[in-house]
Amino acid sequence: MDRSEKIQQIKEEVRSKVLVKVKKTGLDYEVDDGTVRRQIEVALDSVVRAKMDGEIDDGVRLFIIEEIVNEIFGLGPIGRLISDPAVWEIMVNGPKEVYIEREGKMQKTDVVFEDEEQLFFYIERILSPSGRRVTEFEPYIDARLPDGSRLNVVRRPVAPFGPILTIRKAHHKMLDIHDLIARHTIDEKIAQFLKECVKSRSNILIAGGPGSGKTTILNILASFIPDMDRVITIEDTLELRMTGKHSVALETRPQTIEGKGEITIRDLVRNALHMRPDRVIIGEVRGEETLDMLQCMNIGQVGSMTTMHANSALDALLRLETMTMMGGAKISGELVRRQIISAIDIVITVDRLPDGTRRIVAISKVEKNRPEYALKDIYALVQSELKALGENNV
Numbered sequence: 001m002d003r004s005e006k007i008q009q010i011k012e013e014v015r016s017k018v019l020v021k022v023k024k025t026g027l028d029y030e031v032d033d034g035t036v037r038r039q040i041e042v043a044l045d046s047v048v049r050a051k052m053d054g055e056i057d058d059g060v061r062l063f064i065i066e067e068i069v070n071e072i073f074g075l076g077p078i079g080r081l082i083s084d085p086a087v088w089e090i091m092v093n094g095p096k097e098v099y100i101e102r103e104g105k106m107q108k109t110d111v112v113f114e115d116e117e118q119l120f121f122y123i124e125r126i127l128s129p130s131g132r133r134v135t136e137f138e139p140y141i142d143a144r145l146p147d148g149s150r151l152n153v154v155r156r157p158v159a160p161f162g163p164i165l166t167i168r169k170a171h172h173k174m175l176d177i178h179d180l181i182a183r184h185t186i187d188e189k190i191a192q193f194l195k196e197c198v199k200s201r202s203n204i205l206i207a208g209g210p211g212s213g214k215t216t217i218l219n220i221l222a223s224f225i226p227d228m229d230r231v232i233t234i235e236d237t238l239e240l241r242m243t244g245k246h247s248v249a250l251e252t253r254p255q256t257i258e259g260k261g262e263i264t265i266r267d268l269v270r271n272a273l274h275m276r277p278d279r280v281i282i283g284e285v286r287g288e289e290t291l292d293m294l295q296c297m298n299i300g301q302v303g304s305m306t307t308m309h310a311n312s313a314l315d316a317l318l319r320l321e322t323m324t325m326m327g328g329a330k331i332s333g334e335l336v337r338r339q340i341i342s343a344i345d346i347v348i349t350v351d352r353l354p355d356g357t358r359r360i361v362a363i364s365k366v367e368k369n370r371p372e373y374a375l376k377d378i379y380a381l382v383q384s385e386l387k388a389l390g391e392n393n394v
């Protein structure tokens with residue numbers, strides 16, 4: 001074993017010794033790092049005496065101490081992934097399998113945790129600022145980190161092979177329409193058209209798959225809303241940034257372990273109508289709140305926007321109809337279709353392409369006064385462009 005391997009072994013042994021004490025006493029939450037540093041130094045002296053013939057130099061000693069302090073007070077093995085601005089999402093599928101999305105492309109990393117216990121230790125650390133805990137009785141939760149990143153945790157019994165952690169990092173630099181043009185997500189002509197749609201108070205639905213950029217597009221469209229319009233935003237986890245706007249943000253609340261206190265998107269949509277909104281923006285519709293949203297758009301809060309999971313404009317309208325009917329509303333399918341056709345003006349479809357880029361692939365206008373759904377494509381990314389993008393990625 002060479003010297004570098006021996007130093008790494010020393011670091012791991014010291015870290016294990018100190019973490020045992022931290023887990024038992026909770027020092028990482030209650031005491032400044034000075035106490036833990038002293039524990040590290042004591043453990044380091046003990047391990048060095050047992051593992052090496054002589055002393056280690058001051059530089060190596062300081063390196064080991066700082067590395068362990070950063071792990072104990074930081075986020076452990078994934079700390080460097082969280083601090084890497086090129087990493088957009090982090091997916092931990094158990095202690096030995098960590099994937100990332102780096103600038104639109106999925107990659108497997110060399111990051112590993114020692115075991116499930118260590119992974120769960122850092123999951124609890126990450127959750128601690130939110131005041132939330134994942135337990136056997138609440139085995140999956142969504143939370144928001146202080147920097148705005150979204151977090152999802154799943155554990156046993158729902159995840160039988162161990163804890164699963166997914167982090168969608170917040171982008172601290174707010175993208176604007178010029179960024180989308182520079183990235184070829186959209187061209188200037190279409191950008192100007194969408195700007196006019198927002199200003200003319202069109203109701204807009206943004207459809208796409210997971211990670212396709214729906215919220216980014218929604219944020220940018222919201223930036224076109226006149227500053228004096230009163231905007232109510234409704235989300236499960238706050239992501240929308242309404243800088244400089246007359247806006248109020250509302251966030252849902254999950255039920256307690258006792259099954260009480262839940263506040264749903266539907267509750268917030270109904271409440272928003274009493275808050276004198278000019279526009280209502282719902283981060284994502286996916287359930288019984290769909291009917292309330294449609295009524296909101298039809299009654300007077302025109303210029304409202306939302307997103308949903310769907311692969312095309314027609315799929316989006318059909319899903320809206322299905323979700324409305326599943327919400328328990330005692331109205332006919334024909335009446336629901338009429339409500340949707342009347343409420344939705346524009347459907348924007350976004351997608352993540354083979355090369356990892358996000359693109360607006362279609363903008364469709366909903367034709368009015370029709371008994372069935374009729375869509376007119378104002379813009380569509382043609383198949384030859386999609387094929388070229390895929391070939392360029394080979």
